[in-house]
Amino acid sequence: MDRLTLRLSPDLARRFDAAAAGHGGRSRFLRSLMEGVAQAHLPVPENPPTGGKSSKLTLRLGELDVALLETEAASAGLSRTQWSVALIRGRLHNRPQFTRPEALAFIEVQRELRRIGVNVNQIARALNTAVMEGTVLDLETAQLAAFSDEVRAHIAGLHDAFNGNLAYWSAEL
Template identity: 30%
Template sequence: MAVLKTTVDNDTKERFHEIALSQGMTEAELLRSVVLMLVDQQEVSADAIVLRPDNTKSSRITVGIPGFLVDAVKTRASSKGMAVSRWVAALVQSNVTGQPVMTDKELLALQASGRELAAIGRNVNQIAKALNIAFEDTDRVKLKLLSELSQVIDDNRSVIRALVRTSQNAWDAD
């Protein structure tokens, strides 16, 4: 994998470190999340990265894993694009809370879906505005097109549900 490097002043480094800790992430994981969001042309803010409940302070737990499982753990963590410790923490979080833990790729897919829904919303707003301006020209709005719009929204919702189900199932025991 490629490596990105930069230099920053000490205050910036310390603030970045504190943000990473508050998110339960390493600096590398936080930086990777920020870079992936930027590459996907999304607005990056501290609020966009908050993924966990208020009590995010990490505690260290030492767990002994039999040697024959270590390679499998490393492989699964790598396949999710996560550090081993983050993958184990996500596995525990998913099993304890019963909620899916989204990977960076899954979060990016959900954010792309959100952009699509926003675009649909803008189109619906334009239709409503056109109808309000010239309500006598309602024949300009084709029912077939509205039906297609409804289908696109339903399809998007199905994709989101499938993504959440897949993410949840990824953390279940095989």
């Protein structure tokens, strides 16, 4: 088996061990997390980096600010650096900044909506070619309209989720 080695702050190691305790220990939990990530199909970024180098930004914060930053980052499931980068990118690009679980959830919702859309199209095509009389056709058309309304409601929910994410990362708190 291959071995990976990484350095962690004592605080992160302590928090990870606490989370891993209920999942069979550090190694087992880390393997399961890595397996989940390896099996996920993550989207390709729409605007891939142009090959520019990244730059290091150093911040000096007081103890209270660091404590608040760590609390906020932990509540979002991010490290201090990840949270700070997401905050800066959110402000600079005015685009949602998702954690990996959020991104995976949105991908799954997109798949489901696409599947439902295909089914609705098949129903519409069948209705267009079917020879039905009065009441039966009205019932089928009503069912199709209900599906359409449901899809619109889910899309509105996604829109609200994106707006909520943008609001979280915006300057207005």
